[in-house]
Amino acid sequence: MDVEAPLDKKFIIHGGAIVWPSKFKQLLPQVISKRRSIHCSIGHPVPILHQYYQSGDLIIAGIMSQLFIFSNAITFEKHPSLELSDDHMLMTQLYQHIVALAFAIKDINENPQILSNVSLGFHIYNGYFSASWTFLASFELLSRRGRFIPNYKCDVENIPVAVIGGPNYEFCFHMATVLSMYKMPQLTYGSAPIRNDNIQTEFLHWMFPDEAHQYNGILQLLLHFRWMWIGVIFQDDNSAIFVQNALPAFAQSGICFAFIERFPKLSVSNDFDAMMEEGFQTSIIIMTSSANVVVVHGEVHSIMILRMLSQVAEMEDISMTMKAKVWIMTAQVDFTSFSFQRSWDIHFIHGALSFAIHSKDLLGFQEFLQMRNPNFEKEDGFIKVFWEKAFNCSFPDSSLDIEAERFCTGEEKLETLPGSLFEMNMTSHSYSIYNAISAVAHALHVMPSSKLKYRARAGGSRWNLLNQQPWQIHHFLRSISFNNSAGGEVSFDQNGELVTGFDINNWVTFPNKTFHRVKVGKLIPQAPPEKRFTIHEDGITWPSRFNHTKPLSQCNENCCLGYSKIKTEGMPFCCYDCRLCPEGKISNQKDMDDCFQCPGDQYPNSNKDGCVPKVITFLSYGEPLGITFTTFSLSILFITSLVLGIFMKHKETPIVKANNRNLSYTLLISLLLSLLCIFLFIGQPGKLPCLLRQTAFGMIFSVAVSCILAKTTIVVLAFMATKPGSKMRKWVGKQLSSSIVICCSFIQAMICSVWLAISPPFPDSDMHSMTKEIVLECNEGSTVMFHCVLGFMGFLAIVSFTLAFLARKLPDSFNEAKFITFSMLVFCSVWLTFVPTYLSTKGKYMVAVEIFSILASSAGLLGCIFFPKCYIILLKPELNNRQNLITRNN
Structure with missing residues (x-):
């Protein structure tokens, strides 16, 4: 500093020789180097080229970026002034941000209900998307206008009450580095910066909601x-x-x-x-x-x-x-x-x-844009460079090196520009700037009136904010809530976010x-x-x-209905293969993780993409199978009745009397009842039919088999009684046969009684055995008891078959032992086949198997035991006499 030097050379600072605090790194030195050597003296303009100033009682500052300055990287291998260039790139769309701030100030000043008798002004600086220029603009805010003397407040007239910054988050933090030391309110628009616990962020208000x-x-x-x-x-x-x-x-x-x-x-x-x-x-x-x-x-x-x-x-x-x-x-992108x-x-x-x-449309904004003219906006340092780039023309005094074929007249119309160069509709960023200005104005409006003192000055009266500390506005900004001129609600949360x-x-x-x-x-x-x-x-x-349809975005094609996803090894979980649903399962949506089973009353359709209601089914009289069984049952029932009638008519003949006539009657009646029992198995199961079905069948067939056992026993004992000195004579008679039948029937009756007492059969619906049918059936209740009934009946049949087989060659009238052997062979064959067949069938066919077994075994007993006798009675009566009986026995 040389006090005797001319005014413009009294104070000279060489930035390249200064060691700056690490906090600023190389940011401020870049600004100083950019100007080669900035000569700062009292009264000289600051080096920021593009500014926009409008006077007012209270000033709101703005640090915005319109031009992008490209420069060579500083390598510290030579003097920085030789490494920097002056390449400028303009983003024409961002000029709307500057106009939006000016429009907001105009709107507030024209509204007497907000700040009456107090006018707002603004001072907009260009941050050039550069940290160094943002720092310089921040220091400029702390100086008098036109005097770059940071922290020297010879007059508070130009100190702003708040600063609007944007549109990039990082430059808002550079701004906050300086301004937060003075607790100056800062409202940022554009992107929401990263939140941290730094005290600098305490003075930032984001015109952006929680991300x-x-x-x-x-x-x-x-x-x-x-x-x-x-x-x-x-x-x-x-x-x-x-x-x-x-x-x-x-x-x-x-x-x-x-x-x-x-x-x-x-x-x-x-x-x-x-x-x-x-x-x-x-x-x-x-x-x-x-x-x-x-x-x-x-x-x-x-x-x-x-x-x-x-x-x-x-x-x-x-x-x-x-x-x-x-x-x-x-939302940060524009x-x-x-x-x-x-x-x-x-x-x-x-x-x-x-x-x-x-955002909402603000009345009058487009008209405000249409009125912009570089010939009249003398304080707007942004408009000419914007005008030249947007309309591809140049002004005679242009500060940019623009090669254009024509000169700008200033009468060009903004509305003629394509949207890719400039938008006439207010963008969301510009709307945020408008709300930021409105928020500051309303905060000033609700501040205690004791902070505002009236002071008369030359040229009229106006309000002036005296001894106002910037931090006092924060409380009112944080708690402000109002509707802007378009009716949009503006308020901040506890974190200072919109x-x-x-x-x-x-x-x-x-x-x-x-x-x-x-x-x-x-x-x-x-x-x-x-x-x-x-x-x-x-x-x-x-x-x-x-083709105007909603696009798909997926790693592979969707799995169709009826298929499920299966992970592909080595690929993200969104990439998968498709596999067909297994039997009994469906998938009714695309890209299902797994197939699922239908409800119990439904079954999968053929495509495995939906469920179809199951058909309720049971062995009915109307279906072919039911008609067949009914016909055969009635036929055999008729034949059995006919045989019983023949035996009763010829009850005094030797062939009927032979081998206990009463046992034959009992056996025929049992066969009749067993055939009638079949009708308990056909038709819709009810409570009473289910109780009687298996128990009646077991009891009736036990009586029939016990009659055959008694017949066989009498044949064996009768042969043994014919031997001289045999003691078996006393056992041969009606009492023995009756005892055998009664005893065996009693045992089966006890088994059935226990069954009905502890777990009786009941009507039930089987939804799972058949894929497409709900089978109405009789649940056996206790399968153990059911097998006991069958087991006891089988035991009687095996004993009868064994005795008959052993006595088949004994001399007997009318070959009774042989006929019993054949009948029990048929009976045992039928019921031994019944067990695996019954267990392997499902639905109503289980009932059909049991009915068939009853019919087959009844027909076998009837045919093998009684048809030969009926043949003699009806067709060979000459053989049905006592003499023939004695001869056969001899």
Whole structure:
């Protein structure tokens, strides 16, 4: 510093020789180096080129970015001033953010109900998407306008009451590094920065809701359309929360990731070759993936990077794959582009879905835009550079090196620009800026009036905020709640985050390089669970490749109905094979994890994709099988009755008297009853038929078999009694036969009584034995008792057969022993065959087997024992005499 030097050389600082605190790293030195050597002297302008100032009683500052400055990386191998360049890239769309702030200030000043007699002004600085320029702008806010003397408050007139910052999260933190030391309120729009416990964040208010709500909304969107196979690309470290916290929750809901890739980040370094190489590799991954849906978590300029990736694909003639994706973009992303991209195709985002902070149309905003004119906005340091890039013209005094074929007149119309260069509708970011200004104004409005003192000045009266500490506004900002001019509610939660929802927009592009956002859904976190997420699927325009139908995004084809998923080894769980449902199971939805059985009263159809009601069935009289059994039963019943009648008519003949006439009558009556018992097995089972069916059958057949046993026993004893001196004579007689029949029948009666007492049979329905039928049947109750009944009857039959077989050659009248042997051979054969057959059949055919066994055994007994005798009685009466009987015995 030389006090005798001229005014512009009194104070000179060389940034390259300064060792800066580690906290600032190389950020502020870059700013100073950028200007080669910044000559700071009292009264000289600050080095930020693009500013926008409007005076007012209270000033609200804004640090926004419109131009992107590319510079060479600092290697510290030579003087920094020789390594930096002045390459500027303008994002024309971001000029709307600046206009939105100016419009909000105008709207507040014209509303006497908010700050009456107090006018708001603003001072907007360009942050150039650079940490160093953001630091410099933050220091500028702490100085008088036009004097770069940080922390020197010779007049508080220009100290802002709040600062609006954006649109990138990282530059908001750079701003907070300086301003939070002064507890200055900072409202950030655009992306929501990473939350931490740093005290700097205590003075930040986010015009962005809790990102957890947005992540849940993306998950609900994916699940609604059943997009279970997706790709994810993210841009910077702010996406760490999304990748680390949200994606695991997606996976828990069954969503798999074809790829999770970082795509290039726009950097102050102008190493385009490295960025394009990285971008090309990301493009290859995206385009070769089978995932049709890609979630993009980025920043305000992410679409500009995606356009570069699309252009790479266009040059490689593989752009159709890029256009075939459904992009799902987070609310931080907005449409931005550099001016040199004006001719690039934007069709790749046709059909994309994006989240956006809930917004409403503000009355008068488009008219305010239409009134912008660079010839009259002298304080607007942004408008001329925007105008030149947007309309591809140049002003005579342009600060940029623009090669344009014509000069700008200032009369060009913003509404004639395509949407890819500038939007006339207010974007959600601009809406957030408007709400931020409104929030500050309402906070000032509700502050205690004792803080405002009236002071008269030349030129009129106005309110002035004297001795106001910036931190005092925080309490009112945090607790503010109001409706803006469009009726939208604005309030903050306890963490300083905006309490609002999200709109879901569908992007529709047109051939003239413009696009339209169509609101097709919304996410309202504060609503009841069933109303938080809504989507109007019919209003969505899908990418052209999908022929206007909802696209699928899955690792493989869906498993059809009737099939279930089976995991594929070595692949994510979303990738699977399909297998046919096993017998008896179905799958009535696509991609089921496993097949399931139908309810008991239903069965799978032939395709195994649905259940069909089972038919109720039982052995009825109307069906062929029932008619057949009924016919045979009645026929044999008639024949048995006829035989009984013949025996009763010829009861005095020797052939009837031989071998105990009463036993023959009892046996024939038992056969009649057994044939009548068959009708208990046919028809719908009832309580009484079920009780009598097996017990009556067991009792009747036990009587019949015991009669045969008695007959056989009498034959054996009669032969033994004929021997001289035999003591068996006293056992031969009617008492023995009656005793055998009564004793055997009593034992079977006791077994049946115990059965009925402990576990009687009952009507039941069998839903499982037959695939397509519900069989009405009689449940035996106790299968043990049922087998005891059959076992005892079988025991009697075996004993009878054994005795008859041993006595088959004994001399006997009319070959009685042989006939009994044949009859018991038939009887035992039938019932020995019955057991395995009965156990191997199902449904009503089990009843049919038992009926057939009763018919066959009854017919066998009737035929083998009584038909030979009837033959003699009816056809050979000459043999039916006592003389013949004696002769046969001899």
